Amino acid sequence: MLQKILILCLCVVAGIHHPVIADTSKVIATAGATTIEGAAGGGIVPWAVINGYASTEQWSATAMSTLVTVDDFTLQAVGASLSVDNRFEVSLTKQTFDLDTMGGKLGQDIIGIKYKLAGELLYTSLPQISVGLQYKRVDDFTIPNAVGARNDWGLDAYLAASKVYFDAIAGRNLVTNLTLRATKANQTGLLGFGTTTNNDYHLQTEVSVALLLTDNIALGYEYKQKPNQLSFAKEDDWQDIFMAWFINKHLSLVGAYANLGSIAGFERQKGWYLSIEGTL
């Protein structure tokens, strides 16, 4: 199903006034990486940047695979995205969350869209501002239901502002990002949405900063605020320190050390994050 939607999107794009071959005019690293939720960004925070290196009147496609291994859990995310005109992005992502210590697994599918509203990452004093939606649906509602989640699907909405400051620190360019997200998700949706007693949206703040040590290597930090609403176990905010290597405009690698805090009663979940991304 996901693949069919992507192929359909590709055909639609190719059918409009765009060239058949993807193009790559954007400056290297300005596409960012891809988050575990499929949107262009850091590792866990979506940015206002649009995935891929397509500029105006161009299109781009990406595919990514990410592995996060913390003490008692393993998250895998695979996804693909399509972007048009450096304006619009659609992404499809499948997450699998193995409960290594407890046994069993959780999972969710995420369909994301992002639209650039204003500003240009590199060129305007106004930050680049984008709005995004993420439709999420869990694979199996049994466990989320058992721990008190209300729904097996949810819709996150976010507003992201990103800006590059040239020559900011030691002559290096600094990428800054602020994202405000409205969400009902428990553990980003892996444990369902809302609770049996509360179905309100929560406004959360997410930030990323990254310094481009070279043109294609970035060192950064991310913080993702999360709701803490299920009574069975505490949910913590997430953070990570990452190093991204944009080998060229077609291949990038991100390694990170992530601190995911308490998950389902398992405290201090820390570990490694590794992501590979290919871009057309």
Added chain:
Amino acid sequence: MLTTRHYFSALMLGLLLLLTACASQPSQLYQQLGGTQGIAQITDRFLVNLSQDKRIVHHFAQTDIEIFRQRLIEHLCVISGGECQYNGASMYDAHIGLHINQADFDAVVGHLINALKQQNVPIATRNALLAKLAPMYQDITYH
């Protein structure tokens, strides 16, 4: 008796002296780019890169490349704080009717970065120059 006006005058005089002192020697950025000679070499590499890009070379079909080259050298010199005079039109006027879009601008930025790298300009110098050039986007594109 010293009045507020005296203080103000003294302050302005001091500021003027400071500015004159700054203006009397070419800026660090200009020197880091290798002065006028370095800027000319960067410009030549940049023009070669542009000429080889099929996506954007059509924008220069009506351009007198020798004059364009000279104006570009002057412009980069002035922007980087060198003691030059820019004899060209404003960035806005120079791009009227050329319908330059973001993809064109992105491509040109890429070629400039490559030219600076080919010329072994250090990353901090490159970024300092880009900081001055990037805001020209709004004067150059979409008109």
